[in-house]
Amino acid sequence: MTKRLRAGAKRALPLSRVYRLLEPGPVVLLTTAQRGRANVMTMSWYTMLEFEPPLVGCVVSNRNFSFAALKGTRECVINIPTLELAPQVVKCGNCSGRRKDKFAACGLTAEPASQVAAPLIAECYANLECRVVDARLVTKYNFFVLEVVKAWVDPKVESPRTIHHRGRGEFMVAGRTVRLKSRMK
Amino acid sequence: MTKRLRAGAKRALPLSRVYRLLEPGPVVLLTTAQRGRANVMTMSWYTMLEFEPPLVGCVVSNRNFSFAALKGTRECVINIPTLELAPQVVKCGNCSGRRKDKFAACGLTAEPASQVAAPLIAECYANLECRVVDARLVTKYNFFVLEVVKAWVDPKVESPRTIHHRGRGEFMVAGRTVRLKSRMK
Numbered sequence: 001m002t003k004r005l006r007a008g009a010k011r012a013l014p015l016s017r018v019y020r021l022l023e024p025g026p027v028v029l030l031t032t033a034q035r036g037r038a039n040v041m042t043m044s045w046y047t048m049l050e051f052e053p054p055l056v057g058c059v060v061s062n063r064n065f066s067f068a069a070l071k072g073t074r075e076c077v078i079n080i081p082t083l084e085l086a087p088q089v090v091k092c093g094n095c096s097g098r099r100k101d102k103f104a105a106c107g108l109t110a111e112p113a114s115q116v117a118a119p120l121i122a123e124c125y126a127n128l129e130c131r132v133v134d135a136r137l138v139t140k141y142n143f144f145v146l147e148v149v150k151a152w153v154d155p156k157v158e159s160p161r162t163i164h165h166r167g168r169g170e171f172m173v174a175g176r177t178v179r180l181k182s183r184m185k
Numbered sequence: 186m187t188k189r190l191r192a193g194a195k196r197a198l199p200l201s202r203v204y205r206l207l208e209p210g211p212v213v214l215l216t217t218a219q220r221g222r223a224n225v226m227t228m229s230w231y232t233m234l235e236f237e238p239p240l241v242g243c244v245v246s247n248r249n250f251s252f253a254a255l256k257g258t259r260e261c262v263i264n265i266p267t268l269e270l271a272p273q274v275v276k277c278g279n280c281s282g283r284r285k286d287k288f289a290a291c292g293l294t295a296e297p298a299s300q301v302a303a304p305l306i307a308e309c310y311a312n313l314e315c316r317v318v319d320a321r322l323v324t325k326y327n328f329f330v331l332e333v334v335k336a337w338v339d340p341k342v343e344s345p346r347t348i349h350h351r352g353r354g355e356f357m358v359a360g361r362t363v364r365l366k367s368r369m370k
Contacts, residue, residue: 017352019352020351020352020353020355023210023229023230023349023350023351023352024210024349024350024351024357025208025209025210025211025229025349026210042369044208044210044233045208045232045233045234046232047230047231047232047242047243047244048229048230048244049230049244049326049328050326055326057232057242057326057328058232059232059233059234083363086363086365087365090365090366090367090369093367093368093369094366094367094368094369134325136321136322137321137322140319141234141235141240141242141330143234143242145326159357161360162357163363164208164209164210164349164359165208165209165369166205166208166209166362167202167204167205167208167369167370168205168367168370169364169365169366169367169369170205170362170363170364171362171363171364171365172209172344172347172359172360172361172362173360173361173362173363174349174357174359174360175346175357175358175359175360175361176357176358176360177351177355177356177357177358178268178271178348178355178356178358179354179355179356180271180272180275180354180356181275181279181354182275182278182279182353182354183278183279184227184275184278184279184350184352184354185352185353
């Protein structure tokens with residue numbers, strides 16, 4: 001069911017445009033790698049903090065297996081899935097990387113990133129390579145400040161059917177686009 | 186065009202359910218009040234930080250007129266609009282409260298909140314009364330940590346057609362809901 005993207009199908013996205021992918025609030029898959037072992041978790045609790053360089057604040061709970069890898073390596077990738085990947089996204093949210101290889105378990109393909117050790121997820125239409133730049137609120141809120149250092153996007157995807165978590169198994173699927181005369185960036 | 190909600194049409198929402206309204210990432214309208222003067226701004230840069238009590242982290246730029254009111258009073262309301270209010274949302278984003286009464290200018294109705302001085306927007310389907318509980322990252326990122334102390338929702342709205350900012354005048358409108366067997370909260 002999953003439409004696999006072949007390596008090379010993606011193009012570098014100017015960092016100034018990263019906010020346009022994250023601001024609508026899609027569920028994302030966060031990948032990390034530590035001691036040669038990659039992991040992936042679902043994430044909805046994040047926000048843009050700055051346009052350029054793009055800064056993203058995100059919550060990675062210390063109950064997640066990814067927490068130690070993110071804190072230890074200070075690197076990760078934010079991968080943005082679309083509706084076709086919803087079953088994999090839910091599978092990722094339903095199990096822990098503590099006991100299994102979640103890429104294999106969820107049917108996701110890891111590809112090497114260019115700037116960080118954490119892998120890109122091939123099946124996601126966009127991938128944002130990130131470094132942790134501020135960990136001041138980690139102790140109190142599990143809140144990490146990331147800088148996006150490299151961004152990739154599938155140029156064929158114009159209106160991505162992203163999924164947005166409403167909790168308790170409900171996801172809103174991105175609908176139509178409306179255009180209004182806005183002066184907002 | 187705007188469907189006006191009459192006062193009293195809303196019900197209190199248990200605070201444990203607040204994350205289900207914000208996690209999908211809709212554009213919201215942030216209201217503040219200082220020295221008897223209310224203001225409203227559009228906001229997309231926010232995230233949940235904790236389920237209960239619900240904590241929300243948000244960016245209010247110091248270039249916004251609302252910044253001083255939020256910092257000074259440490260109170261605000263997060264109001265969630267739906268598609269019918271898109272013209273008002275854009276109007277709010279296109280002008281500053283420095284020179285005008287934005288409620289009048291944008292055709293929005295202010296109603297008294299129960300816990301804070303900032304007003305509720307009657308036309309929005311949900312309103313979250315908030316207090317600032319952590320201002321440590323305000324200097325560096327304009328990032329405020331809010332606690333939601335009271336939540337209101339129109340019980341008639343089940344699948345709100347929220348709008349999600351893609352930048353440069355583009356908004357994604359919330360589409361259909363899919364249900365999956367998720368163990369995620």
